[in-house]
Amino acid sequence: MASSCRFAFAIHILAVLALKREGGVTSDCLAASVNTNPVVIRRVVSTLRRAGLVCCAQGAGGGATLCRAPESIGLDEVYRAVEPLTAFSGHPHQPDLRCPVGRQIKVVLEEIHASAHQAFAAALAERTLAEVVAMLTESPRPPRRSRKAA
Amino acid sequence: MASSCRFAFAIHILAVLALKREGGVTSDCLAASVNTNPVVIRRVVSTLRRAGLVCCAQGAGGGATLCRAPESIGLDEVYRAVEPLTAFSGHPHQPDLRCPVGRQIKVVLEEIHASAHQAFAAALAERTLAEVVAMLTESPRPPRRSRKAA
DNA sequence: GACAACTGTAACCGGCGCGATTACATATCA
DNA sequence: TGATATGTAATCGCGCCGGTTACAGTTGTC
Numbered sequence: 001m002a003s004s005c006r007f008a009f010a011i012h013i014l015a016v017l018a019l020k021r022e023g024g025v026t027s028d029c030l031a032a033s034v035n036t037n038p039v040v041i042r043r044v045v046s047t048l049r050r051a052g053l054v055c056c057a058q059g060a061g062g063g064a065t066l067c068r069a070p071e072s073i074g075l076d077e078v079y080r081a082v083e084p085l086t087a088f089s090g091h092p093h094q095p096d097l098r099c100p101v102g103r104q105i106k107v108v109l110e111e112i113h114a115s116a117h118q119a120f121a122a123a124l125a126e127r128t129l130a131e132v133v134a135m136l137t138e139s140p141r142p143p144r145r146s147r148k149a150a
Numbered sequence: 151m152a153s154s155c156r157f158a159f160a161i162h163i164l165a166v167l168a169l170k171r172e173g174g175v176t177s178d179c180l181a182a183s184v185n186t187n188p189v190v191i192r193r194v195v196s197t198l199r200r201a202g203l204v205c206c207a208q209g210a211g212g213g214a215t216l217c218r219a220p221e222s223i224g225l226d227e228v229y230r231a232v233e234p235l236t237a238f239s240g241h242p243h244q245p246d247l248r249c250p251v252g253r254q255i256k257v258v259l260e261e262i263h264a265s266a267h268q269a270f271a272a273a274l275a276e277r278t279l280a281e282v283v284a285m286l287t288e289s290p291r292p293p294r295r296s297r298k299a300a
Numbered sequence: 301g302a303c304a305a306c307t308g309t310a311a312c313c314g315g316c317g318c319g320a321t322t323a324c325a326t327a328t329c330a
Numbered sequence: 331t332g333a334t335a336t337g338t339a340a341t342c343g344c345g346c347c348g349g350t351t352a353c354a355g356t357t358g359t360c
Binding site: 301302303304305306307308309310311312313314315316317318319320321322323324325326327328329330 | 331332333334335336337338339340341342343344345346347348349350351352353354355356357358359360
């Protein structure tokens with residue numbers, strides 16, 4: 001599950017790359033948009049590169065570019081690329097095996113967690129990077145009431 | 151999302167209570183089965199009590215008892231009782247508002263996360279504590295091969 | 301070739317979350 | 331009254347993770 005911000009950073013980065021179609025984007029530029037350190041960006045981009053989602057050019061004039069169509073990138077793919085897929089951290093220790101519950105609880109918990117996690121990933125899979133970009137570019141909640149009240 | 155072991159502990163505790171129908175179970179006893187400190191158990195039990203899932207009796211002869219039918223307790227209820235429902239930790243800082251992505255990314259991320267999280271909870275809701283108990287008590291993968299090989 | 305502009309990574313720091321533990325107040329039954 | 335419990339505050343220790351620095355390697359430009 002993991003509630004780190006790597007996933008958020010990854011989506012942010014990919015959205016920027018999807019919007020700026022031509023040319024590479026440097027980690028400094030991405031870091032400015034995300035508002036963090038360039039090295040943090042490079043770490044995430046490295047992971048995305050290993051997953052085949054982006055390509056990186058080194059040297060002067062280099063940077064990261066999206067190397068697949070935004071319509072073909074499901075958010076579950078991004079999630080799996082960036083989250084290490086932990087083996088469910090529940091029950092840090094070995095439960096009491098003399099107890100009928102302790103003897104089997106781990107297997108049951110793992111199954112429960114697996115099915116819920118799969119549902120989580122399936123929900124992510126229903127959206128693509130292209131949809132994220134579309135959400136980003138459509139008018140941000142047009143003001144309806146008076147322009148005075150907050 | 152939160153990958154703490156509180157949820158695992160809660161399921162374990164509730165399963166023990168569901169199995170031992172009569173009488174209260176002390177935190178010492180639960181701690182032995184879970185293999186942790188009684189205070190850790192009491193913290194989780196307190197949360198479950200506030201959620202109306204268990205009742206606690208203080209004093210000698212006291213302990214925790216399930217105060218609802220296991221068939222009526224969905225695992226999503228347990229999850230929500232025990233996990234504080236964080237407001238999605240993505241994007242720790244304010245993104246650059248001059249960037250079209252940074253301006254709206256938080257709203258989009260929150261919506262994405264909300265829908266995926268809802269799918270997660272819905273998957274948990276499909277199982278009850280009674281089913282967990284049934285999984286726990288049914289024969290644990292009957293040995294099929296020779297009784298010699300591990 | 302020299303230099304500037306980038307990426308890739310290792311190393312380290314600091315803060316936060318959380319489970320474990322101790323300690324103690326309180327409640328209840330015999 | 332004393333043994334047995336819960337309830338909870340306080341503290342400790344450790345692991346995770348984002349941030350930062352540092353530096354090696356790569357590439358375009360003059």
